Amino acid sequence: MKFATILQYLNKNPATIIKYFDVRLFVRDNKKWILFVSVCVLIQLYTIVIFPIQSNKYQFNEKTDQKLLDGCRYVYIDMGTNIGIQIRKLYEPQLYANAPVLPLFKEIFGNYSNEVCSVGFEANPLHDSYLKEFQTYCLKRGWRVKIFTSTAVSIKDGNVTFHTEPGNEQNNQWGASLVARPNTANITVPSIDVLSWLKSTVLDRKLSPGFLPPRIMMKSDIEGHDSMVLANLILSGLYCSIDLIYGEHLSPQFQDSVSLFQQYSESCKTKLISMDDESYHTARFSFIIQNSTY
Structure with a gap:
């Protein structure tokens, strides 16, 4: 699912955010607030799930500027x-x-x-x-x-x-x-x-x-x-x-x-x-x- 698709879904379904993250909206119909929370959730998901997966894509490739052990903890x-x-x-x-x-x-x-x-x-x-x-x-x-x-x-x-x-x-x-x-x-x-x-x-x-x-x-x-x-x-x-x-x-x-x-x-x-x-x-x-x- 693409980023824009996820964002659109969360914008139309704020209850999803409320259910899983216990967010209390100050103004229920405030779309800007919903959009803000949606972006925060996506950033958190990217940090926890997507970015670590991408970090494992480092390969031993001596033809690039990447050092041999970059990405290795x-x-x-x-x-x-x-x-x-x-x-x-x-x-x-x-x-x-x-x-x-x-x-x-x-x-x-x-x-x-x-x-x-x-x-x-x-x-x-x-x-x-x-x-x-x-x-x-x-x-x-x-x-x-x-x-x-x-x-x-x-x-x-x-x-x-x-x-x-x-x-x-x-x-x-x-x-x-x-x-x-x-x-x-x-x-x-x-x-x-x-x-x-x-x-x-x-x-x-x-x-x-x-x-x-x-x-x-x-x-x-x-x-x-x-x-x-x-x-x-x-x-x-x-x-x-x-x-x-x-x-x-x-x-x-x-x-x-x-x-x-x-x-x-x-x-x-x-x-x-x-x-x-x-x-x-x-x-x-x-x-x-x-x-x-x-």
Whole structure:
């Protein structure tokens, strides 16, 4: 129903307004007053119903001036996403019963997981094809997901040496790393300055309408660069903008240092949790959309 049609209906049927909004007209036949109340009601309906729906129309489109995460109140950043399983746990927790990360998602995002915008980074080109398929599936389901494939997380833009793990495809080469190890193969991949990216894309994003506080959650599984990246997040002043960070490669010394740092801060409430959720790490559930296999 068009705006003009609704306005015309309410103007001819003031009883509708009185019934649902308990409006007491000072002069029953005062059409200007009725029109005024009608406009107020329509503005309220637009604010509560229509505008939030329109805010969900933001899409990941790099060809526009819109920033990647504009319109996102809730953001999940998956550094070292492998084949995107942690991201999928966020949107389809029913597939991953008892996964350790699920309570953390609930703590940060509550019941709004479908409204979370997720960004993943993965350096291993082995996963490019699957991750692109997964991203397409998520977008078709209405979940805003962007995955930077063949991209290593670092503190500067450039190129880095990445060590793949040939022969361990059954575990999705989960031992691939930025640190040299025996029986690995060396390749060169681009790296991203995640500090600059976090500031310009995440912290400076335009929020969707709403009264609930924005939330940011991050996973750090960038073997060999975790402590370096997180330390620079602290020194740059960006660390405390993130509500919760969890990861596997966090030494006790690093965790103790962060804890000491936060003891002297009244404002930094960031939670740092050492956790390695490798549950379902080989699971590749079908991409199903509305009773059809994608």
